[in-house]
Amino acid sequence: MTRCRLCGSAALESVVDLGATPPCESFLAADQLDKPEPAYPLHLRVCTDCWLAQIPPLITPxxxxxxxxxxxxxxxxxxxxxxxxxxxxxxxxxxxxxxxxxxxxxxxxxxxxxxxxxxxxxxxxxxxxxxxxxxxxxxxxxxxxxxxxxxxxxxxxxxxxxxxxxxxxxxxxxxxxxxxxxxxxxxxxxxxxxxxxxxxxxxxxxxxxxxxxxxxxxxxxxxxxxxxxxxxxxxxxxxxxxxxxxxxxxxxxxxxxxxxxxxxxxxxxxxxxxxxxxxxxxxxxxxYTEFSDRVAKVRRDLLRFLIEAAERGETVVGYGAPGKGNTLLNHCGIRPDLLAYTVDRNPYKHGRFTPGTRIPILPPERIAADKPDYVLVLPWNLRAELVEQLSFVHDWGGRLVFPIPELSIVEVEKS
Known part of the structure; x- marks a missing residue:
């Protein structure tokens, strides 16, 4: 990216570089798992003339x-x-x-x-x-x-x-x-x-x-x-x-x-x-200058939690397969060894895999069947709605994990 897409200025400054990731809604079918998967740089910059923050237009609508x-x-x-x-x-x-x-x-x-x-x-x-x-x-x-x-x-x-x-x-x-x-x-x-x-x-x-x-x-x-x-x-x-x-x-x-x-x-x-x-x-x-450091801390804290849970023999699964979740999973390098699967209410995604990280997406009923120790909530913006929806994890002592804005482990109450 050399020019601001709004004002045309060349005065673009880095805010945070998240590496390269696949498009966040490009969920994989099973027969695509052995095929190449494109990934594109995900680098946020801000124009210091009009202050529009932007990423390069590397994929088309x-x-x-x-x-x-x-x-x-x-x-x-x-x-x-x-x-x-x-x-x-x-x-x-x-x-x-x-x-x-x-x-x-x-x-x-x-x-x-x-x-x-x-x-x-x-x-x-x-x-x-x-x-x-x-x-x-x-x-x-x-x-x-x-x-x-x-x-x-x-x-x-x-x-x-x-x-x-x-x-x-x-x-x-x-x-x-x-x-x-x-x-x-x-x-x-x-x-x-x-x-x-x-x-x-x-x-x-x-x-x-x-x-x-x-x-x-x-x-x-x-x-x-x-x-x-x-x-x-x-x-x-x-x-x-x-x-x-x-x-x-x-x-x-x-x-x-x-x-x-x-x-x-x-x-x-x-x-x-x-x-x-x-x-x-x-x-x-x-x-904008401190944002990149705070992003790095989210990654370290979440990875530390997942690795320590795995070493204790505890199970962690995901809830939701939103686009934002795929940015988080790819930036943190989370794979099925740390997050066995995630679930989603959208049947379109069932049987598919998250882009880049290739974590299986299953129906929501799987959580009650498996009774995991932790449920990592990827659509954290729906926190109030999902704490209520997932209150049943209380039945076996399960807990919810929210990664944003900072790592938070929640003891849910039975509804």
Missing amino acids: EETFSEYAYFSSFSTSWVEHARTFVTDAVQRLALDSEEKDAFVVEVASNDGYLLKHVVDRGIRCLGIEPSVNVGAAARDAGVPTRTAFLSPDTGAAVRAEHGPADLVVANNVYAHIPDVVGFTQGLRALVADDGWVSIEVQHLLTLIEENQYDTIYHEHFQYYTVASAIRALASGGLALVDVELVPTHGGSIRLWARPAAVAGEPTPRVADVLAREKAAGLQELSG
């Missing part, structure tokens, strides 16, 4: 998202988060007003986890989802879905066919596209001249403060502060109006933007978050 292993509806808390968002957005923007035929578009709509709540309210909507398999699941659930990547041309075509959108939703996708400017122009093409764009994306501030380095992976091409998001939005003719701090994915920002001509002055919350970012040093190199 087409390679990752044409068929995708992640189905949003398998997370109970995420579906509830989407339902609450829809309820609040409908009220905030009066989308159910009898005076207008509101139209909502979600970009990267996955399996319809969010738009199904819009459908239930009788509001006209459309999902734009590049992955053929999850888009088909959305249509099966009754959510109108177009299979496409968002570009200015796609946005213009949808607008011409369906009319401008009163609300465009882009949750957990603004980090997933290497062409930030083109994607933002696509959002502007979709949204009405007096409409709204709502974007949720992980906040670089919490990534740094909470040591959430496992959310760095090849699907995430960039990592935003509010300051860098303002500049990204402006590249497509959008202006930030409001921001909310939300707890999803360990700490995200919900950006409310409008076409620049109608945006007006931003709310005080925007200034408040910008001040927090500045106080954390994220507009100067000092805010």
